[in-house]
Amino acid sequence: MKRVDETLKSELGRQGIFTTTLQDLYNWGRTSSLWPLNFGLACCAIEMIATTMARYDLARFGAEVFRPSPRQADLMIVAGTVTKKMAPQVVRLYNQMPEPKYVISMGACAISGGPFKQGYNVLKGIDRYIPVDVYIPGCPPRPEALIEAFMALQKRIDAQQLTGTNRPRHLNADEPSEFAVPQFGAHDLQPAKNPAVWNAPLVQISQTGNDGSGKN
């Protein structure tokens, strides 16, 4: 899709003629009214609440309306520790959100389990079950970090095209909109991860000088 020449556009604007493309309009609409789901899991939620209040004022970015229902929300901010007992509900809430929908994984716990990574009851990152658009590290991240993530998501949406490989997920009929909700098993969640969404990254583990004793 060919974009309108920017100088021509501003020149026309000065003459009182507004030109745009359907793609710009579509992306502008999606970018400027990202309504988050009113949903917090742990201490990160307090920072999320602070972000929406007067000092940081997330409303400047078009996200002032926190929706109490997934049916009306566009953005899920996974703010806090996802316990294994809570994980099915988080996935179910995501499934209930209408397209287009986005996920921000906020804080160390939502990314990887954080300080509870070696525990028995905390999910080691929500990206094992649902696709995540932006990750924010921090424990908890400052409101500025959430705003930064929000702007990163907006930039990402702005760069998307209506057709082609860079098109939004919901315009691709092959991309699923719902993901399998894990079941409570006898020892762990079943399945422990959704292989269609997440696989363990290959980490280059160098064994030179490491005999497993902890000393080099």
Add this chain to the structure above:
Amino acid sequence: MDLEKIKSEVEANVPGCRLETVANPSPSVQHSLRLDPEHAVAVATFLRDAVGLRFDFCSNVTGIDWPPTEVSQKVKVRRLVEGVEQEVDEVQKTTTPGSIEVVYHLFSIELKHGPLVLRMSTQDRDAGVHLPSLTHVWRSAEFQEREIFDLFGVVFDGHPDLRRLLMWDEFVDHPMRRDYIEPDDFEYEPTAHDEVLRRAQQHQSETRPADEGGIR
């Protein structure tokens, strides 16, 4: 608070109860009182209602897992060796069955004294994990006894609502027991070492052979 005085007072008023003081050699010298499960409710009710004691507040209930231990001892035994009676060293192994211990911390709000530490032990760690519930004496014990039921597997007889508190109902293990094996649910760590390194290698060799750059 003199523990011996409390002990003799309880023994005089609750017939048949078998109490035992457990000394604490640490600087805190917080000695505790071991109850027998049969008379625990009667003793607890007495401690709550007796005029000079009035332990009206149960601030904390927790559990301790004592796994079965095997102690090998060298014992000198007289025995016939080649027709001659000699003193021979022999290794004797004694196994103590494990138990789960439940600890209650009591305070008196009315008389401003405490803590009084109560202990109760189960018979073993398999079938004999029944203990009487003290929830009817101190209502604040309800959730904490549920937590011990969840994490240690102690069944509190007479508890009004004995369900798992933290883990889901389908879960079968007891995570705070020493022999609990946690699910193998984190596959990598950026700076893996020791046990985590061993696990990471195992996972990576499952997903990708070494010559493709899995493990070096």
